[in-house]
Amino acid sequence: MSLVNVRKVKLDFEEIWHEGGPLLQEPLRIAVATTVVANPYAGRYEPDLLPFMSELRALGAELSSRLVAQLGGADQVQAYGKGAIVGEDGELEHGAVWHEAGGWAMRETLGAPKAMVPSAKTIGGVGTRLMVPLGHIQASYVRSHYGTCEVTVWDGPRRNEIAFALCMATGGRVHARLGGLAASEIKGLDGLR
Template identity: 75%
Template sequence: MSLVKVRKYKLDVEEVLHERGPLATQPLRVAVAVAVVENPYAGRYEEDLLPFMQELRMLGRDLSERLIQALGGKEMVQAYGKAAIVGEDGELEHGAVWHEAGGWAMREALGEPKAIVPSAKTIGGPGCRLMLPLGHIQAAYVRSHFGVAEMTLWDGPRRNEIAFGLAMATGGRIHARLGGLAAADVKGEDGLR
């Protein structure tokens, strides 16, 4: 019997045309895919969380594919991030299983990019808003791609659930102009530059 029991999925896509400046030549598209999952450890302590983490890899693959399709293909993706909101009968460590499961799945789906997948997690209930951090997929020092995507569900997570989310974006902030390593100059050898 699977430890991963999904109650619902949500896919949000936003398109940013400008940030009070001129219209962007290419709009920024940011997508967030979320699955609300029953927490198999709600209300109790479980020493071994690895079986849950391993099973969540399939969910990570599913959410990654939903995002890639929503953004028009993996070649369009320049930034990514992940997050979890754990219902109040769980613990923060139950959301931490997503670090490996969600991050691994996104890397696999995108052809093994080098940069760390930024992440956030919290304890919260229905309607909780979590700002999911974004970073460039090949190089962590690309300042223009430091951004956020909002992850929220009006009816989740419930006390015994976890909302697991992944995000991808087609570029960096609209009108980014603060210098640093440009995306066009990334070598992508070490995940940093």
Template identity: 70%
Template sequence: MSSYDIRKTALSVETVWHERGPRLEKPLLVGTTVAVVANPFAGRYEPDLMPFQASLRELGRELASALIAQLGGAERIEAYGKGIIIGEDGELEHGAVWHEAGGQGMRELLGQPKAVVPAAKTIGGPGTRLMVPIGHIHACYVRSHFGTAEMTLWDAPRRNEIAFGLVMATGGRPHARIGGLAASDISVHDGQR
């Protein structure tokens, strides 16, 4: 597999000013970008998914680049995640190719952060709502940045498609106050603390 067939893409940004507490000086931006791609393995078993995974690396970079630009630049990104919705004629493993391809696309453009990229995947049809987990890009124990972003398209994925998505945010939850490691206290830079 040397290419992929994109039917459509979407990019959306939520602007959050408060969560019933004081209005933020700068709003939290939470962005989601999705590409709906034909599933070349719909309806059949394919033993070797690695060429398809490799072909999606460029898609990961393209989606990450568009989302980073929409959110104001790489230096503003503090949290990330990825999501996959596989159409009914596919299998979860067809979507698992995105773990490497989508995650690496974000890491390359964000300066190689070490924290795990949270992910969710499911099988579903058009309009499926997937809540994608997000976490801090440099340390996975920063509780203030635990969150979710919704990934959905009204007409996708169709039975023979996969919706590959990336999520990024410019900060943590507004008014976070449950303790734990603060983003300002990240010290080890190994993705943990």
């Protein structure tokens, strides 16, 4: 019997044309895929979470593919992030299984980018709002791509559920102008610079 029981999948998409400055020629596009699943360990301590993490890989791959399609292809994606909201009968470690399962899936779908996948997780009830950090897919020090995306589900996660989310964006912050390593200067060797 599978440990992954999906109740729903939610896809969010936004286009940002400006932040009060000049209108962009192409908007920044951000897509978020969130799935709400039953927490197989709600209300009890389970010492071995690895089987759940392993089974979540397929779900991560499916969500990653949906995001890439929404944004027009893997070559359009410049930033990513992941997050989890664990219902009240779970523990934070139940959301941490997404680090490997969700992060691995995005890396696989995007052709093995070098930078770490930024992450956020929390314990919360129905309608909890989580701001997930975004970072450049090839180099963590690209300051212009430090951003956020919002994860929220109006009817979840319920006490015995977890909301897992993956986020991708086509660029950095709109009107970013604070210096640092530019995306055009990435060497992409170590995931940092």
